[in-house]
Amino acid sequence: MDKKAKYITTTLPYVNAEPHIGTVLEIAQADCLARYYRLMGHEVFFSTGTDEHGQKIAQKADELGQDRHEYVDEYAATFEKLREALNLSNDAFIRTTSEDHKKAAQEIWKRCEAAGDIYKKSYTGLYCVGCEVYYKQDELDENNCCLIHLKPVEEVEEENYFFRLSKYQDQLVAYLEDESRTPTAWARTWTLEFAKGGLEDVSISRHVSRMDWGVPVPGDDEHVMYVWFDALTNYISTLGWPDESPDGNFQKFWVDGDTLQLAGKDQMRFQSLIWQAMLLSAELPQTDVIQYHGFINIDGQKISKSIGNVISPYEVVEKYGTDATRYFLLRHMHPTEDSDITWAKMDEWYTANLVNGIGNLTARIMKMAQTHLTVEEIQSHIESKQVDDLFELQNDNPQSVPDLAHYTASFSTYNLQGASNNVWQLIGDLDQMIQDTEPFKLIKTDEAKAKEIIVTLVGKLQDVATRLIPLMPETAEIIYQAVRENKKPENLFGRLES
RNA sequence: CGCGGGAUGGAGGAGUGGUACCUCGGGAGGCUCAUAACCUCCAGACUCCGGUUCGAAUCCGGAUUCCGCAACCA
8 A cells, every 4th residue: 555644733722721622623523534534545744733823831830849850741641641531543742841852842943033034123022021022002001001911012122033034935925825724714814914914034033031841942052942833843743853864754744735724713824834834944844734623612612720610531431431532523513613512412323322322323223233143154254344444345335334425525524523423424314224124023024134234234234333433442342342343332321310 | 805614494403506304392193013103194494685507505796794813722
């Protein structure tokens, strides 16, 4: 099989808060795509991690009286635990405070500098001491006070490094005009309009007297990089860059492979503009595809600590299990638009589609198989199928595997909801097929015919399992095992206590 | 006219030019392999007004209305 390598990343969550259900949407999507590409025979590198520098984190650690390194270690651990909770298959977990990452951030800085794209400029701004942030005039109230501390801002002059974003405007516009680069229409329109509207150079450093929790600027101990300049580099530092050796991961995945970055709608300026300009400046290939997603609302409201409506992924996993949580995120969240979630909805999705849907279907088919067929009879008809076999099956008889093309087409447009809908359509078809053919009744009058039907059903159940691999890997494996052993498994999904 | 996104049966959601689909809920029936499950049928919807078109939930214009755009927060 000669298929292109696939590289997938998420944006890195900032470690100033526990992960919530919105944080993990993107990670679950990325994992699903990674598993899909592996299923299709691609070599895959899937990376996620944590963004750990910057003022907010330094401030938070300082407030807690905690060593900053200890603080980020603790938080990074709560994000790394997601790997187990959500059964993630990431090949790397990149932390921006790691030495290798810092070296990469300094290297890309040097390359941009060598290209003449980094310069020092004194910057006069309205600074709020309380927030430790510069504000623009229109972000202040009528008394020139910041809206949080309600104290007057100070006019402060600081010398910072700037990145020549403006220089890359035309190239960025060309990049964004290519629809394949930004498949989500609203994101493409927004970034394109923004770029056409004129790009200003951006400040990319902070003086250590104000903020020192960051990667030191090469050759200038007085400054550290502003957090996103360092953080964006993670997409290649995780691949071992600046190592560009021919057999290294950077060459294999970033240069020769297909690169896919997932990001939330708040990230458009950073991912599509600044990061792409940094790559241009450093003379590295740009990201092939950036796929943007919407946000999750909880009962119609945005996720907010002050409202107190935050749902933790760990709570969801505890109540419904890993695969069910993946299922909610992948099928019931819109792949690109905002979506809404509540505990009541999760209960409904769980019972209707997992307990009564895939769980019950597996039980009824495998009970019939276990009762009426031997392991040998199953094995003689069911080979361990891979996706290529499914394609062959479809070519022989398009009706036999309904809409497999729809399944793969959905994945090719990153529409995980569409792909899962396809699986549940197949599940529905099988329930109906059992009702229509009544093998449980036929077995008494025409055993051979009934057995044939049951074997067919088992085969189709295995097709369901195959298509479930990217979405719900544990469930897929349980079904595979049940078919292999010709044994009805324990209930896949237990009923919720009412 | 600040910017942007919405308005689809009782509820929540799919659906970017051709029989409106799914889940829950309501009504009637069926089946007994299955986890009080599953199947069939019924009632019930594209916010409004105009336009383009042979044909519009879908494209265009207008109206009404809801949501996001300070902070915590993806």
